[in-house]
Amino acid sequence: MVPEALLMGCANHLHQIDATKKRWARQRGAGLKDTPTWDDLDSLFRNGPPKCPGGGTYTIGAVGELPECSIAEHNEYFKAHLEAEPAPAATK
Numbered sequence: 001m002v003p004e005a006l007l008m009g010c011a012n013h014l015h016q017i018d019a020t021k022k023r024w025a026r027q028r029g030a031g032l033k034d035t036p037t038w039d040d041l042d043s044l045f046r047n048g049p050p051k052c053p054g055g056g057t058y059t060i061g062a063v064g065e066l067p068e069c070s071i072a073e074h075n076e077y078f079k080a081h082l083e084a085e086p087a088p089a090a091t092k
């Protein structure tokens with residue numbers, strides 16, 4: 001059983017990655033099928049790229065896709081809560 005706080009922490013990071021990826025796309029004029037690397041996004045994260053609190057590995061994915069955690073339960077939680085908790089609006 002995965003603690004809820006851990007799931008929330010990971011989902012929060014995935015939100016952050018998604019928002020940052022979209023910000024990168026806007027800055028670069030990148031399309032939905034373009035995929036940024038961690039190097040591309042590094043300077044856009046205020047405190048460096050987020051790490052999964054449960055030890056999972058994040059996959060950024062293409063701009064038009066959601067980022068993923070290597071731990072399936074984390075992804076399920078993230079996707080289940082997407083509607084209820086929209087990602088915070090990215091600042092420029």
Ligand SMILES: [Zn+2]
Binds near residue numbers: 053054055056069074
């Ligand atoms: Zn995770």
